[in-house]
Amino acid sequence: MTLLVTGGAGFIGSHVADALVEQGHEVHVLDDLSSGQRHHVPEAAPLFEHDIRSDAAAALFAEHQYDGLVHHAAQIDVRRSVEAPRFDAAVNIGGLLNLMEAGLDNGLQKVVFASTGGAIYGEPDYTPQDEEHPLRPVSPYGVAKLAAEKYLHYYQHQHALDAVSLRYANVYGPRQDPHGEAGVVAIFVGEMLSGGQPVINGSGEQTRDYVYVGDVAEANLAALAYDGSGTFNVGTGRETSVNELFRMLRDETGAEVEEAHGPAQPGEQQRSVLGAEKANAELGWAPRVSLETGLARTVDWFRDAFEAEPT
């Protein structure tokens, strides 16, 4: 297939692009490099440096007749979405619609969309949260992801097109930005390997479901191969507190740091853990990398990266 991977210079999108190239697909990357890095784009994939909201991005569909769109470009910062909801919606909803309208005019057959399980359900009524759990996003970011899923449902209904939304848990692994607002694993590892002091927000008893980026890339392959449409959680069912994560990373890095707590983030969700039975049953996907193994790989990668270019 000829595929357009948006956000393919970013953390998750670049792993997805690598996996698709490896599978023999012709991959093009669309990324404005607002947070992505040119060197993360696979060598075999041309990079088109445009904003997903632009006419230049839309024009790619007429030029290349993509079979599939794998959509990872986004405004990903939940706090920024609270400060600037119109910007968040312009990128995360408007950008998707710009690409979809152009795609549908040019024979697009399939869309895989990077949605969120962490921000779309809200505080759990029960755990693990499955796809039937009520949707109560409490940030503009979560609301926009939900709207994007609904637009895809509309497009799928109105046009001969398959759309798969993957609701990711907290994704971690090599290439995640250690200086970003999100991505606690990368932030903690970055601090620990550079002699800094990671700060745990609040009590640290808040829990998340951490899924390794290689497993997420495999979920994208499964979604592309899937003959149909749907919404699937991509998580592990394992709930880990920030305090536990801190200790695991301290052991793995060997850093001599104390557990330090800062103020709680206002409105921060207390628990999140996703059941992925539906993805297992319908896509044949299950996570393969345990948290222990994934954290070890991540620390190794950051160690090498920091040695090559100390921060």
Ligand code: NAD
């Ligand atoms: P990332 O910031 O590394 O990747 C996003 C990429 O999109 C970057 O390369 C950035 O340059 C590009 N981009 C941003 N705005 C753009 C625009 N207007 N036009 C073109 N390119 C633009 O973030 P990530 O963690 O890899 O996230 C990828 C996707 O997965 C996002 O859609 C995000 O919402 C979703 N997601 C991530 C997580 C997670 O834990 N990291 C969890 C749930 C969902």
